Amino acid sequence: MSEKYMIQIKNLTKIFGDGVEIKALDGVDLNIEQGEFLAIVGPSGSGKSTLLNQIGILDSPTDGTILLDGVDITEMSDKQRSITRNKQLGFIFQYHHLLPDFNALENVMMPLLISGVKRSEARKTASKVLEEVGLGDRMKHRPNQLSGGQNQRVAIARALVNKPSIVIGDEPTGNLDSKSSDTIYELLRKLNREHKQTFILVTHDERMAAKTDRIIRLVDGKISEDSHNGD
Amino acid sequence: MFELDVATRHIKSRRRQTLFSIIAVSLAVGIIIIFMSMMSGYTSILIDSTTENQAHITVMPKEGEDYIHLYHGLENHIHDLEGVEGVSSYFQGEAALQYKHNAEGVLLYGINPEDENRVVNRDKYMLAGEFASIENPGSRIILGFKLAKNLDVGIGDSVTAQIPGAEPTDFTITGIFQTGTPLDETMAFVNLGRLQDLYGSGDVITGMGIRMFDAYAAEELANGIDRETGYDAVSWIEQNAEILTLMETSESMVFFIYIIIFSISGFGIANVLIMIVMEKVGEIGMLMAMGTSRRSIMLIFLLEAAILGMMGVVVGCILGYAASAAIASIIIPVPPEMYFGMDHLPIVIEFKNFISASVFAMVINIIAGVFPARRASKMDPVEAIYSV
Structure with missing residues (x-):
């Protein structure tokens, strides 16, 4: 059965601080299947972002294991972690974090260039993805020439351009008005259906969480609820 | 990238x-x-x-000796060594030059102008007169420009040379040189044979200057001459070591x-x-x-x-x-x-x-x-x- 899970988390624990210890994650067990569209919700300080950063290999756990596609990422070297982030993971943060000195197309090309793809090929792939997120006419614009929603769409295109198996979003609409939020949500949902990628979104927008397939509720670093919508 | x-x-x-x-x-x-x-x-x-203004190698008498005797053979031998452009034997002595009430201590160099020109181009530094004018053993002298100024003399004037143990001798000034170095104040050239006579030393010299085609080969050749002949050969590099x-x-x-x-x-x-x-x-x-x-x-x-x-x-x-x-x-x-x-x-x-x-x-x-x-x-x- 281990074969069918995209992500397998066992007894994941993360403790912050050397003096006063804070248990951000407390023995989390979680299995996520490929193609799931899942929301992690919970009050602030419940460990949502911490869990997401562990799955995104941006941080290392204090204890426990995470298998990504069957490979234990907690055992990886720094270099392997970089490569895995590049090939298997796509990130969308609350703030778009686009490189301000590069235009939309160049920003989307960046993950491809990092992985060593040829420039001409990267340009082709990146413009296709930008068109897919509806920004075919904004490719030469820099982040400061685009609206918040548009920048977030560029960030989504950047997260998807390397065809990662898992897309991680930390409050991807947290910085947008409700109309833009809906557009972004619809876009993510569409991409999830078309590409069968696993989407894990952290949000405290219950309205948005309700539209996902599955909700993981975290309280004090523990999973308090794991419910499938429409069950 | x-x-x-x-x-x-x-x-x-x-x-x-x-x-x-x-x-x-x-x-x-x-x-x-x-x-x-x-x-x-x-x-x-x-x-x-x-x-340019100095011999690349100076050969000096053996230790404890004042002169190089029978130097003609040595001169020919060195001349035939590889890399040697010119050799000039000289006799150097101290003297006082006097003109009317002015007197100056000088270093008299007895040289053969043709040989000397091959070691150091003296012609180039002549302000007046010809360096070759002391070619023959006569009483002619070439002075440094500062020295001439201090003595207040010019071409054609006659100065008296006081040499220890010899009669005062008059020399006619036939040339004045300027090198731009302190030598302009202390140096005078006369004919080699004439100076040897004045000192009554016989046919000997006090040293020999050598010019090389390549100045940087001087050190090696100097060491060779030193070893081979026993004379004290010093290169310009050693002389200017400081x-x-x-x-x-x-x-x-x-x-x-x-x-x-x-x-x-x-x-x-x-x-x-x-x-x-x-x-x-x-x-x-x-x-x-x-x-x-x-x-x-x-x-x-x-x-x-x-x-x-x-x-x-x-x-x-x-x-x-x-x-x-x-x-x-x-x-x-x-x-x-x-x-x-x-x-x-x-x-x-x-x-x-x-x-x-x-x-x-x-x-x-x-x-x-x-x-x-x-x-x-x-x-x-x-x-x-x-x-x-």
């Missing part, structure tokens, strides 16, 4: 700081090139004037000044990079999330240091060249006796100086980039991303 893209964009986004750090590097490189050109000029003028050592010492002192100047410009670069790193924390975090390795992050900032350094070096080389050429074209009149016969600031523009200044600057600039680059590469991606 996305690292280069990111590096150049960072630099372009900070035009003003970039400009100032390039100015700092280019000034440092420019100043050092001027310094080096001056040092090269100074050294080459010093060596040129030394090797000056040459002094030059080397000053070069190593100047080297420290170079390091200090380059370090100051290096701090300029470090400063710009530290600012960029601080400003781009979130961006560095995102680059890491996208899979950029720590090595690549480090490379981005080292490239920035290298690009800034490179631009500074190019501008600095142009600046240094222009300034050196400008200084070299201005003739600053300095008294010729004072600085080894120079009459203007010596500047030699040498390609190797540009290379060493550039390489030196680049090394220090890249070292300056190491600290900010390491700082960027050691960032925790989570902290970096959420810091924005």
Whole structure:
């Protein structure tokens, strides 16, 4: 059965601080299947972002294991972690974090260039993805020439351009008005259906969480609820 | 090579700081090139004037002896040695020259003008008269220009030479020379045979001057003559060892000044990079999330240091060249006796100086980039991303 899970988390624990210890994650067990569209919700300080950063290999756990596609990422070297982030993971943060000195197309090309793809090929792939997120006419614009929603769409295109198996979003609409939020949500949902990628979104927008397939509720670093919508 | 893209964009986004750090590097490189050109000029003028105005090798009597006897054979032998351009035997003695109430102590050199000209081009330094005028053993004398001035004499005047143990002898002045060295005040040439007669020494000499085709081969040949003949042969390098050592010492002192100047410009670069790193924390975090390795992050900032350094070096080389050429074209009149016969600031523009200044600057600039680059590469991606 281990074969069918995209992500397998066992007894994941993360403790912050050397003096006063804070248990951000407390023995989390979680299995996520490929193609799931899942929301992690919970009050602030419940460990949502911490869990997401562990799955995104941006941080290392204090204890426990995470298998990504069957490979234990907690055992990886720094270099392997970089490569895995590049090939298997796509990130969308609350703030778009686009490189301000590069235009939309160049920003989307960046993950491809990092992985060593040829420039001409990267340009082709990146413009296709930008068109897919509806920004075919904004490719030469820099982040400061685009609206918040548009920048977030560029960030989504950047997260998807390397065809990662898992897309991680930390409050991807947290910085947008409700109309833009809906557009972004619809876009993510569409991409999830078309590409069968696993989407894990952290949000405290219950309205948005309700539209996902599955909700993981975290309280004090523990999973308090794991419910499938429409069950 | 996305690292280069990111590096150049960072630099372009900070035009003003970039400009100032390039100015700092280019000034440092420019100043050092001027310094080096001056040092090269100074050294080459010093060596040129030394090797031109002096025999490359001087052969002196064996230890404990005053003269070289039977020198004709030795002269012929040395003349046939490889690399020897000319040999001149001389007899040197102290004397006092008197004209009316003026008297000056001098070193009298008895030489054969034709031979002597082959060792040191005396003709070149003649202010008046002919050096060849003392060709035949007559009572003719050639004086240094300062010496003539001190005695208040000119061509055609007659001076009396007082030589210990000999009758006072009159010499007619047939030439005056100026070398631009202190010798102008103390040196006088007469015919070799005439001086040997005056000293009553017989056909002997007190020394022999040798000119080589290659001045730098003098040391080796001098050692050879020394070993082979037992005479004391000294090269110009050995004779001027103190000056040459002094030059080397000053070069190593100047080297420290170079390091200090380059370090100051290096701090300029470090400063710009530290600012960029601080400003781009979130961006560095995102680059890491996208899979950029720590090595690549480090490379981005080292490239920035290298690009800034490179631009500074190019501008600095142009600046240094222009300034050196400008200084070299201005003739600053300095008294010729004072600085080894120079009459203007010596500047030699040498390609190797540009290379060493550039390489030196680049090394220090890249070292300056190491600290900010390491700082960027050691960032925790989570902290970096959420810091924005």
